Amino acid sequence: MKVLLSRKDTVKFLILSELMKRKDSSQRDIAKKLGITPQAVSEHFKELISEGLVKAVHRGYYEVTERGKEWLRENLFDLHSFAEDLIKKIYSDQVVAIAVGKIEEGDNVRFWIEDGYIYAKRDEKGNGVALISAEDGEDVLVKPTAGFELPKEKGEIIVVKVPDVVEGGSRKVNIEKLRELIWSRPKSIVVSVGVEALVASRKAGVEPIFFGGKAVCVEAAHMGSGVIVLCVENMLDDLLRTLIDEDLKFDIKEL
Incomplete structure (x- = not known):
């Protein structure tokens, strides 16, 4: 310098x-x-x-x-x-969380991971201090004052098989059942692997995570977040090998 x-x-x-x-x-x-x-x-x-x-x-x-x-x-x-x-x-030892309820700068807070996200709420016996004020649902910066536990359980992964386009692609997916599955798990993120899977998600009224979907699926599950991953059949073996290597449990559904 x-x-x-x-x-x-x-x-x-x-x-x-x-x-x-x-x-x-x-x-x-x-x-x-x-x-x-x-x-x-x-x-x-x-x-x-x-x-x-x-x-x-x-x-x-x-x-x-x-x-x-x-x-x-x-x-x-x-x-x-x-x-x-x-x-x-400077900020490497601080945490950005989602506020649960109103938080004022200087408040003692408890912060934790739930469904893959970090949350914070006012708590006199908490494990951190709010460095800025935040309204409910806003981002808040927290200075840890005690230990922080990672989620004990990994997130649930549901793999939905989508046929290759030559086998019918998104046209062969029961969109109504797919929509029901997604709405039954509102806290799960939706990931699509393959174009046919992307189109099926959109038909169900959801814009999924597409680019880097496999990596997102793995990271989210490790953080305790539920994942619904639509995967084209010709890419399914690669996805499942990755999940097995990462010691992540999954269920496979055909709709």
Whole structure:
């Protein structure tokens, strides 16, 4: 992070940033904004001009050159990567949950996993503290203060076989029974593996998870979420091998 390790480069970065934000900024304006003396800013401008990063427009006013913009882009990218990594570190020990009831910042809360989702509610003897306020159903950031148990049971997986298109595809699926199955398990996610399965889901009035469906099925079940996965017959063996390898139990239905 050269721009943060060198005071000279830091000031250079700030001056170029101010010129990009306000092209009518004078040296005196920038000195006042950055809290340094006009003399110091003047010296920096001399170096910026000699390096080809800035050019004079008219007396007392300047603009960033293409070379200066490129220098700024490179350092902005470095700063962005640095900040992104740092933010991930800062929030790595915090949890984003779905609020159950209204939660105020600073409330003690209990958070837990249910059906694959993390929930939080006010509880004086809970295992976390709310870092922001949230209404019922909103996302809330929680700082854990005690242990957090993963779900003891894996999610139920129901595999619905869908014929290949040459065997009739979605036309051979009893859409009414499929709709009943989906509505009987409102908390289960619906996944489709194969185009025929996607079409069958849509006929039942559901837009399923399609891209990366197999991986989603596995992850959701491990987190305790129920899954209804519609799978085309020519892709069924691959899906079942994956579920068996992941030690996930499943039921197969033909509708």
